[in-house]
Amino acid sequence: MLRKIRRMVYGSSDKRATALAELQAAEGTDPFRILISTILSHRTRDENTTKATENLFAVYRTPSQLANADPSVVRRLIKPSGFYNMKTRNIIKASKQLVDEFGGNVPDNEDDLLKLHSVGRKTANCVLVYAFNKPAIPVDTHVHRISNRLGLVKTRNPEETEAALMKTVPKQYWLELNDLFVRFGQTTCKPIGPHCWSCSLTGSCVYYRTVYAPKHKAS
Secondary structure (H helix, E strand, O other), X not given: OHHHHHHHHHHOOOOOOOHHHHHHHHHOOOHHHHXXXXXXXXXXXXXXXXXXXXXXXXXXXOXXXXXXXXXXXXXXXHHHHOOHHHHHHHHHHHHHHHHHHHOOOOOOOHHHHOOOOOOOHHHHHHHHHHHOOOOOOOOOHHHHHHHHHHOOOOOOOHHHXXXXXXXXXXHHHHHHHHHHHHHHHHHOOOOOOXXXXXXXXXXXXXXHHHHHHHHHHHO
């Protein structure tokens, strides 16, 4: 199934990449940039995350610099990401924690990452995957939706989805799962109006069999 998704994603004429994958390709695996970019990505589009991250790191490049930043300047720089008042407080506070508690370094383990302000399991797992190349499964709305549509899991929230996928998906695929599913969710398995007619997974997809096909057969 993952091989088919990979072929659809990379064979598509829509070559968009996720914000974190773009950042990883352009900047390498700078843990601080990955951490801050992931926090900025909450409830916004990838292109807005990219713009806000570029603006911010053109001025503040280290945890120490951001920890001591002028909030009014940070708000202006990250405005494209939305919710910029809250996100300004979050990234400054997290940066201060990095300086005060971790010597200015982003932790490379889940337990310490979860101690940081505004860092939940998805953000922690994104840092592990995209910054440290450590196997984890970041579950966002795309991963949660697609996993349930395909019938890989039957879960109510991202936390349950992560636990279920960790049991069923071989660890060798964890590093690429988030990026593949997000791209697949952006281009084919969209939240509204999924492009089932162009998908090669219809033979095994629960959503296609129980929702899409009956609806379109009736019409």
